[in-house]
Amino acid sequence: MTKQWLRSSLYLLLAGLLVAGCASPQPEPTEPAVDPVETPDTTPAPEPPPEPPAFNAKGNPYVPGTTRLLNRTFYFDYDRAVIKPDDLAALETHATVLRNNRDRSVVIEGHCDERGTREYNLALGERRSDAVRSFLTSAGVSPAQIETVSYGEERPEDPGHNDSAWSRNRRAILIYR
Amino acid sequence: MSQMEKFYRTPWMLCLTLLLSLTANAAETLDTIIIDTGYDKQTRIAVVPFRQGPEFSDRQQMSDIVSFDLARSGQFAPLDSENMLSLPTRREEVFFRDWRVLGVEYLVIGTTAVEPSGNLGVSYQLYDVFNERVMKGETISARRTHWRDVAHKISDEVFEAITGIRGAFSTRLLYVLATNAGSPSARFSLEVADSDGERSRTLFSSDEPLLSASWSPDAQTVAYVSFETGRPAIVLQDVNSGVRQRLTQFTGINGSPVFSPDGRQLAMVLSRDGNPEVYVMNLADRRLRRITRHHGIDTEPSWSPDGRHLIFTSDRGGHPQIYQVELATNFIERLTFVGDYNARARLLPSGKHLVFVHRRQGVFHIAWQHLERDDLRVLTKTSLDESPSIAPNGTMLIYATQDQGRGILAVVSIDGRVRYRLPSSSGDVREPAWSPFIDTLGRGS
Known part of the structure; x- marks a missing residue:
């Protein structure tokens, strides 16, 4: 788990360096020699397709280059605050979105199922939101863009009292601002 | 089974009925209390309906509150008033034989009055039936809106006089x-x-x-x-x-x-x-x-x-x-x-x-x-x-x-x-x- 997490972070770090490399100053392109006589052309050059928006009207990010919303809810195992391997890719994308949009910030909510005491669950919920925050800051997101709040067991997604409800309630949610 | 045993075999049902009548019209957040278990050997007590003045409605009987407080402790089995042989409200009306025959160990009676100040004055006595003596007796004066508090206070006093433990009924x-x-x-x-x-x-x-x-x-x-x-x-x-x-x-x-x-x-x-x-x-x-x-x-x-x-x-x-x-x-x-x-x-x-x-x-x-x-x-x-x-x-x-x-x-x-x-x-x-x-x-x- 930790290894994979480190590897993901490393990839992100490399990706970041590559992006930085692309952005480094390029030699000024020389003015191309252009024939001053315009060649008559009735069909104008096709417009490049418009850049798809990064966020929907509610401010939630799309999967870059698509109109599919990026998953913002990540579930946890009972009594655990470890991000599941399957969620790393989506969280990496969140990191990219936040790095590319420094004016945007995110609140990470931590939640628990109803089992156990309420204040202990507040602490456990905070561990979950902290786990997501650590991942994002390791991936280059500025800590200033992140706020965390634990709701413990107070805001269940599913008010039921069974395993399926509990598994839906153990979660961290990214709220974009 | 004697009639008396029957009374005491179902004290919880009696209390439940009693509370249902108490809260029938109340729009309270917490509902009827459901008592699940009590002690095997409970103290038998009778809290006789108080002689209450016209300042009380029919639903407001202080003895119901006292009985229910004591029942909730699990240590007392209050006698339902329907099973009482007499309903004394003053010392002269208490015939200990009536209570002994029902197996009642302790008896509480009381009256209310409006004092010249406008306050409610509630007098009660707690009797030890077997020894035929008053264990506790006093008059509590309070604003009329506090009649429930007075009832809980009486429960506290009765509980402490009998068990030696301070009552906690006057709590929130x-x-x-x-x-x-x-x-x-x-x-x-x-x-x-x-x-x-x-x-x-x-x-x-x-x-x-x-x-x-x-x-x-x-x-x-x-x-x-x-x-x-x-x-x-x-x-x-x-x-x-x-x-x-x-x-x-x-x-x-x-x-x-x-x-x-x-x-x-x-x-x-x-x-x-x-x-x-x-x-x-x-x-x-x-x-x-x-x-x-x-x-x-x-x-x-x-x-x-x-x-x-x-x-x-x-x-x-x-x-x-x-x-x-x-x-x-x-x-x-x-x-x-x-x-x-x-x-x-x-x-x-x-x-x-x-x-x-x-x-x-x-x-x-x-x-x-x-x-x-x-x-x-x-x-x-x-x-x-x-x-x-x-x-x-x-x-x-x-x-x-x-x-x-x-x-x-x-x-x-x-x-x-x-x-x-x-x-x-x-x-x-x-x-x-x-x-x-x-x-x-x-x-x-």
């Missing part, structure tokens, strides 16, 4: 009522009610969670956690005036506020330094002192009765267990060793025993243990039990549990033998906090 319950939990229209309110669940009123309500309410030792102030701004804050609120003040809103958790026994300090949990730690705030100057220093979770502090120790939950050993810290030295020792989940402990008034949430085979119960021995005893038979709060006389505790998917409050005696439930008709009730002793007839209204 603080709890959180959540409606539409788990939906966007969820609503949270902090409620206060009499110890029998009557006269509930809302202290504060919010669309955001409220939790961890606790009483100041003088019962004038409550502290709780409110998410009303979208982030947790510890709030103090005056019970009578309703005036609120936000005490803390640090980054991270602001939780578990608990007043010290002298009321001058508030223990709390803050994660402003990176993870949840126990702090103590001096309320006079708001200075904070950090008590725990550990990368694990430290939370749910509670004071020892002498104010020299805090007990708290920590997962520093890998699982949540109860620890104790001596405030003078910061010396920490672990108190619980049975099971892999013990949390949110409260000490009994003696300071020698604690009650806490204990997980056994995946099910959460309330358990009891001696401070220095692992003689753990599970007190509750329900599941998802949490938030134990002890009555100020140390005989009972109230806790939150689930009944048919709904959050309800339940009470169990410290020996685990008496139980009753206080369900709610509207939403989930949770996180009860039993008040300290209150002078309900004085300023603490």
Whole structure:
């Protein structure tokens, strides 16, 4: 788990360096020699397709280059605050979105199922939101863009009292601002 | 079976009927109390309907309240008034033979009057039937609106005269009522009610969670956690005036506020330094002192009765267990060793025993243990039990549990033998906090 997490972070770090490399100053392109006589052309050059928006009207990010919303809810195992391997890719994308949009910030909510005491669950919920925050800051997101709040067991997604409800309630949610 | 035996074999049904009639028209948050068990050998008492003046409606019979208080303790089997052979309200009308024949050990009679001041004057006497003597007798004067408080006060006096233990009927319950939990229209309110669940009123309500309410030792102030701004804050609120003040809103958790026994300090949990730690705030100057220093979770502090120790939950050993810290030295020792989940402990008034949430085979119960021995005893038979709060006389505790998917409050005696439930008709009730002793007839209204 930790290894994979480190590897993901490393990839992100490399990706970041590559992006930085692309952005480094390029030699000024020389003015191309252009024939001053315009060649008559009735069909104008096709417009490049418009850049798809990064966020929907509610401010939630799309999967870059698509109109599919990026998953913002990540579930946890009972009594655990470890991000599941399957969620790393989506969280990496969140990191990219936040790095590319420094004016945007995110609140990470931590939640628990109803089992156990309420204040202990507040602490456990905070561990979950902290786990997501650590991942994002390791991936280059500025800590200033992140706020965390634990709701413990107070805001269940599913008010039921069974395993399926509990598994839906153990979660961290990214709220974009 | 004799008629007499029949009366006493079904005392709980009688009480239930009695309470149903008491609350029939009341729009209370907490419903009819359902008594599940009592002691095998209960003291037989008769509380005769008081001779009440026209200032009372037919529904308001003080003897019903006294009978029901005593029944709830599990130690008394009050005789239903329908089975009484006579209904005395004055000493001259008491024929001890009538009560002996019914097996009644103690008798309470009373009358009410409106005093020249306009106050209500309630006179009552408690008799020892076998010895044919008055054990207790007095006149209580109070504002007329306090007639229920007078009844609870009589219950306290009768209970103490017979058992030697101070009664805790003149107390209040603080709890959180959540409606539409788990939906966007969820609503949270902090409620206060009499110890029998009557006269509930809302202290504060919010669309955001409220939790961890606790009483100041003088019962004038409550502290709780409110998410009303979208982030947790510890709030103090005056019970009578309703005036609120936000005490803390640090980054991270602001939780578990608990007043010290002298009321001058508030223990709390803050994660402003990176993870949840126990702090103590001096309320006079708001200075904070950090008590725990550990990368694990430290939370749910509670004071020892002498104010020299805090007990708290920590997962520093890998699982949540109860620890104790001596405030003078910061010396920490672990108190619980049975099971892999013990949390949110409260000490009994003696300071020698604690009650806490204990997980056994995946099910959460309330358990009891001696401070220095692992003689753990599970007190509750329900599941998802949490938030134990002890009555100020140390005989009972109230806790939150689930009944048919709904959050309800339940009470169990410290020996685990008496139980009753206080369900709610509207939403989930949770996180009860039993008040300290209150002078309900004085300023603490």
